[in-house]
Amino acid sequence: MSRHYQVAGRTLSAVDGVTEHFPAGSITTIVGRSGCGKTTLLRLLAGLTEPSSGEVRRDPSDQVGVVFQEARLMPWLDVADNVAFPLIGRLDRGEVAARVEEALMLVGLAETRRALPVQLSGGMAQRVAIARALAQQPDILLLDEPFSALDAFTRRKLQRTLVDIWQARRRTVVLVTHDVEEAVLLGERVIEMETGRVVGRVAIDLPFPREATDPAVVDHRRNILARLVGGTDPLP
Amino acid sequence: MSRHYQVAGRTLSAVDGVTEHFPAGSITTIVGRSGCGKTTLLRLLAGLTEPSSGEVRRDPSDQVGVVFQEARLMPWLDVADNVAFPLIGRLDRGEVAARVEEALMLVGLAETRRALPVQLSGGMAQRVAIARALAQQPDILLLDEPFSALDAFTRRKLQRTLVDIWQARRRTVVLVTHDVEEAVLLGERVIEMETGRVVGRVAIDLPFPREATDPAVVDHRRNILARLVGGTDPLP
Amino acid sequence: MSVRRILVPTTVFASVAAIWWLAGRAGWTNAYLLPAPSAVVDALSELTASGILLKHTLVSLQRVLLGFALSVALALPLAVLMSTSRPCRAVLDPLLEFLRQVPPLALIPLLILWLGIGEAQKLGIIVLASFFPVFLGFRGGISGVDPKLIEVGRIAGLARREILWRIVLPSALPELVVGLRISLGYSWRALVGAELIASSAGLGYMIIDAENLARTDIVLAGILVIGAIGLLSDLLLRIAISRVFPWLSADLEAARA
Amino acid sequence: MSVRRILVPTTVFASVAAIWWLAGRAGWTNAYLLPAPSAVVDALSELTASGILLKHTLVSLQRVLLGFALSVALALPLAVLMSTSRPCRAVLDPLLEFLRQVPPLALIPLLILWLGIGEAQKLGIIVLASFFPVFLGFRGGISGVDPKLIEVGRIAGLARREILWRIVLPSALPELVVGLRISLGYSWRALVGAELIASSAGLGYMIIDAENLARTDIVLAGILVIGAIGLLSDLLLRIAISRVFPWLSADLEAARA
Amino acid sequence: ADPATLRVTYVTAPFNVPSIVERHEGILEVDFGAKGIKIERPEITSGAKQTEAIAAGAIDVASVLGGASAILAKANGVDIRVIAVYARSPKAFALMTRTDGPAALADLKGKKIAGPKGTTLHQLLVAALASAGLTINDVDYINMDLPTARAALLSGEIDVATLAGNNAIAVEKAGGKTLTTGEGLIHPTTVMAAAGEFIDAHPDLVEAYLAAHRKALDFLATKPDEALKIAAEEQKISIEDAKAQLPLYDFTPTLTDADVANLEADQTFMVDNGMLPKDRAIDIRKNLVAPIAFSTK
Numbered sequence A, B: 001m002s003r004h005y006q007v008a009g010r011t012l013s014a015v016d017g018v019t020e021h022f023p024a025g026s027i028t029t030i031v032g033r034s035g036c037g038k039t040t041l042l043r044l045l046a047g048l049t050e051p052s053s054g055e056v057r058r059d060p061s062d063q064v065g066v067v068f069q070e071a072r073l074m075p076w077l078d079v080a081d082n083v084a085f086p087l088i089g090r091l092d093r094g095e096v097a098a099r100v101e102e103a104l105m106l107v108g109l110a111e112t113r114r115a116l117p118v119q120l121s122g123g124m125a126q127r128v129a130i131a132r133a134l135a136q137q138p139d140i141l142l143l144d145e146p147f148s149a150l151d152a153f154t155r156r157k158l159q160r161t162l163v164d165i166w167q168a169r170r171r172t173v174v175l176v177t178h179d180v181e182e183a184v185l186l187g188e189r190v191i192e193m194e195t196g197r198v199v200g201r202v203a204i205d206l207p208f209p210r211e212a213t214d215p216a217v218v219d220h221r222r223n224i225l226a227r228l229v230g231g232t233d234p235l236p
Numbered sequence C, D: 001m002s003v004r005r006i007l008v009p010t011t012v013f014a015s016v017a018a019i020w021w022l023a024g025r026a027g028w029t030n031a032y033l034l035p036a037p038s039a040v041v042d043a044l045s046e047l048t049a050s051g052i053l054l055k056h057t058l059v060s061l062q063r064v065l066l067g068f069a070l071s072v073a074l075a076l077p078l079a080v081l082m083s084t085s086r087p088c089r090a091v092l093d094p095l096l097e098f099l100r101q102v103p104p105l106a107l108i109p110l111l112i113l114w115l116g117i118g119e120a121q122k123l124g125i126i127v128l129a130s131f132f133p134v135f136l137g138f139r140g141g142i143s144g145v146d147p148k149l150i151e152v153g154r155i156a157g158l159a160r161r162e163i164l165w166r167i168v169l170p171s172a173l174p175e176l177v178v179g180l181r182i183s184l185g186y187s188w189r190a191l192v193g194a195e196l197i198a199s200s201a202g203l204g205y206m207i208i209d210a211e212n213l214a215r216t217d218i219v220l221a222g223i224l225v226i227g228a229i230g231l232l233s234d235l236l237l238r239i240a241i242s243r244v245f246p247w248l249s250a251d252l253e254a255a256r257a
Numbered sequence E: 001a002d003p004a005t006l007r008v009t010y011v012t013a014p015f016n017v018p019s020i021v022e023r024h025e026g027i028l029e030v031d032f033g034a035k036g037i038k039i040e041r042p043e044i045t046s047g048a049k050q051t052e053a054i055a056a057g058a059i060d061v062a063s064v065l066g067g068a069s070a071i072l073a074k075a076n077g078v079d080i081r082v083i084a085v086y087a088r089s090p091k092a093f094a095l096m097t098r099t100d101g102p103a104a105l106a107d108l109k110g111k112k113i114a115g116p117k118g119t120t121l122h123q124l125l126v127a128a129l130a131s132a133g134l135t136i137n138d139v140d141y142i143n144m145d146l147p148t149a150r151a152a153l154l155s156g157e158i159d160v161a162t163l164a165g166n167n168a169i170a171v172e173k174a175g176g177k178t179l180t181t182g183e184g185l186i187h188p189t190t191v192m193a194a195a196g197e198f199i200d201a202h203p204d205l206v207e208a209y210l211a212a213h214r215k216a217l218d219f220l221a222t223k224p225d226e227a228l229k230i231a232a233e234e235q236k237i238s239i240e241d242a243k244a245q246l247p248l249y250d251f252t253p254t255l256t257d258a259d260v261a262n263l264e265a266d267q268t269f270m271v272d273n274g275m276l277p278k279d280r281a282i283d284i285r286k287n288l289v290a291p292i293a294f295s296t297k
């Protein structure tokens, strides 16, 4: 599957001949340098972008939930209404309220339910976007650097929450991250990308929940990082 | 100095009684949980928000440059013109072009100079914003989680670039980050915030450039993290 | 704030009246073409006392509101249709663009042919005058909607109709409001043209009639009444909008603040 | 694309002409009020051959362009002034809001008093008709500018004027363009009203005169010419805008695409 | 079958006392109510718009229509016919100026003169100029409707206006003076006209309409003071002004050969002045006039 763009008169292959299978109920993480095509791949999976060649096959009845790289909140709705947004019209009021409450609890924003998007900090907005996708309880959950604006504490908490939810419901999850440690902590499989291509697939055969201090995690992290950074390693 | 907001009818102290001195030529980093007031403090320093009480004192002739938490690019300008934006009208064409070229080089986007903001990936947009602030060569440089959308490799490279520039020019730099390691690697001093207050100041007396593997760095990181995360430490 | 909101415009209008009076006294203006404020006030109170003004006002108010409502009822679905369907746009765009340029006064013979000389013809003129601002404003608003928010709707599995209602409409609202306000203004402005033919009531008719009878004081009284009611209806429109779409009021305030 | 752009509207207009012709043949319409296309074409070619049409067109074109230019030249600085200065807003807003509601046809006696019966009075009518869409559109655009981008300008040390030129104007441009297009349309539409009085040339005069002489074929010919030139001027405006502000053309395309 | 409503235009200007009296007394309502027909009286003052409404089938009778409008409409294809004369009123049309304006017709050379082109007043101006040895090209003739011409005259924008009715009175009151009236220069005739289809389908209704008009004329003849009072009120003028105007009008409805000749002269004027293509000119007696117009009393 490929996706090309025209930028300033030149053709750019954002995703270039990727063939990948994401088994139902699996959790996969994708890492790669800035601009390597992670977001584009996720958009192809979500059906938001048409592939220039190739196709995406999935059960059309599967509901997809996406956490975009930006928060993308409706500026005219408050926090709770933004989280409720995908649910309204498909669940009855009581259930919507319950799901919203639960999701806001999970991301630690129960107190902020009446704030408007302009009144949120960057990390708070990102957490509202996460809550919106979680409240939807989709069959396929796609997350694009969902924790990038969060501090270590909040991030760790939400990583655990995500693993818990995945273990409980076993939906298909694909998560893009630029944090290799996060990729190792969360993925059954880590996909490494470079300039539009998949250049590595690492199966992480460790039980959940995983600890960042686990030597196996540290090992995986070091190996993937080394490959990512390439010959001129400026990193530990 | 304090700053209060009205949110959904209640008063919220985003920054609450902070008194802080940032010596000229120093580099300071600020860490704290999501929503603790880091961005608000930076906005107060930049003069973009008026304090509800107290004041910000600085040399009015000092030029301020800001990297906002979001990229904030002008959608109608391409990458190079966005970087040139603050320079146009104050430098002659040749110098503008030279500075733009240099800044784009530093953030690794020299190839992309003719792309429009909509055509950029999240990390690329953030790097354009960094380039814009660097090209300005301000006396005071304020950065709000500037590397949050970047992969480990690009992030490490830009951290080095920032330190190089600071060492060469010795301007005042204040950097907000949610990555404690980054705070330790870049700050002469790390300020810890919690719910609007400064709760800790750590002087990091290590020479630049620092390595993440340096035991002193690892030590500082662990200590700060422990305080940030509080009693219920879910982290290594 | 609320006091200032009333005080300042009142002062402004009072000053204008004072200048007008002074200009008349000083002989700078022709008393026939611009009668003194007192003459206009006399005409106004006479018209009010006899109940004639009320009658004309009610007739015109009904025409304007009906015509404006018709314009909006036509413009909104058409704007949506043309923003979403390429064939509709291909067919309707040239026709509407053509119509948009044509003086409504030139169309009166055709309007008489199609709509007769009754109420329909008068509404037709008002609709012709007020359709396009709301139509084009809404289309502009729709085309300016952030595609990123639409994607959120698509992912949420929203139907086209829902995306329209829940994302496009709220996003396009600020521009739509500008369009609505321009349109409402043009509805009032169309009154004289609309009541040019076969009317026996209405403020436009009153003005034309007064002009024919060389009663410039009544003409001016009519202008004042239309202006004032227009101002009032604009205010009510803005209040209604900020009631229905409260998150907009900040925007509206910003526009005035 | 370019071929379709011409082909589709042509087909649409051709179909309308065909329906018009058929309706006439079938006797559904009155041949006096809606003469057959052939009669209108005859009138058009006669007017063209005698050079009368060209004369009228040039006179009107000049009036419309001048009036429109005046409107824009007044509206843009005024919109900026009123968006930035609170006292100006307090004083001018009520007056303009009042004027916005008043039928220009009712103001003709006053316009004669202030502007005479020459060219100024005709331009006055056109300006009255076309000022507000561009004015309100631009104000709406200004109030919709993302304050985050303005902050970027403030941090860059830009002066107010620069922020206006380099951030506010480009951001407000899509709405401004909608306003400009509506305004240009209303400039054309005002022609009949503008040339109602003391004209001896112009397409509006030609239409009024033809109507008085019961020459509906010429009235329709005039309507066609105004519509066609209006379409053309709208097209030229759009081209000019997309030349000057190339990043907008994507937006404009989206609006039409 | 009879129509459910009779639609007659209502025109009061310049000084249409019979129409005003007729409506005030509800004569049509009474006469046609007996036949189960309702009356509608849309106010359309412009001649062109009245003929358009006839063409559109929106009205049945144009109660007061300038002769020229009737000729132009018929010549350009409207199915319209004259059923009676409404009024002859050369003295009601005048060239007026301010007190400081030109004193005699001969002084009009090079002056700014405004009025509605293509109407009786245009004709008056041409005739008046001719009587002083001038042509329309010797003056600066500006097209304007009556209220505007009056306003322009009073505000000093023009030197002379061609006026009629209230507009003439208003100028007189504001200190204007009359240079000449139409007397001896023109023969302005207003007529009553109806849609041809209506005349053919309902000759009885046409007769009934003319009978009702006759009743209004009788009212005016027998109770002139009351009629003037009604008219003055409707026109918002003083009784004295109304009284002064009445003698300017001859409301005899019967069409005479002289009237036909005057209408023919109107047509010739329009052809000569390029307002009507020569090949569209009509035979007034044969094409425009319904026979009943000659016989009505």
Ligand SMILES: Nc1ncnc2c1ncn2[C@@H]1O[C@H](COP(=O)(O)OP(=O)(O)OP(=O)(O)O)[C@@H](O)[C@H]1O
Binding pocket: A118, A119, A120, A121, A122, A123, A124, A149, A151, B005, B006, B007, B012, B013, B014, B032, B033, B034, B035, B036, B037, B038, B039, B040, B041, B069, B178
């Ligand atoms: N314009 C505003 N109006 C109302 N409340 C605001 C506004 N801006 C910020 N706040 C509130 O102030 C608090 C601090 O926000 P701030 O953006 O400074 O947090 P932060 O430390 O930068 O968080 P993050 O790491 O998530 O970006 C938050 O509770 C936020 O909701």
Ligand SMILES: Nc1ncnc2c1ncn2[C@@H]1O[C@H](COP(=O)(O)OP(=O)(O)OP(=O)(O)O)[C@@H](O)[C@H]1O
Binding pocket: A005, A006, A007, A012, A013, A014, A032, A033, A034, A035, A036, A037, A038, A039, A040, A041, A069, A178, B118, B119, B120, B121, B122, B123, B124, B149, B151
């Ligand atoms: N709409 C678009 N038009 C043109 N080019 C695009 C578009 N979207 C993405 N690209 C280009 O495709 C490439 C991949 O972009 P993508 O957003 O997938 O990167 P990414 O891996 O998500 O990067 P990051 O980590 O910085 O978010 C980039 O070079 C980008 O410039």
Ligand SMILES: [Mg+2]
Binding pocket: A038, A039, A040, A069, A144, B121, B122, B123
């Ligand atoms: Mg991305």
Ligand SMILES: [Mg+2]
Binding pocket: A121, A122, A123, B038, B039, B040, B069, B144
């Ligand atoms: Mg922040």
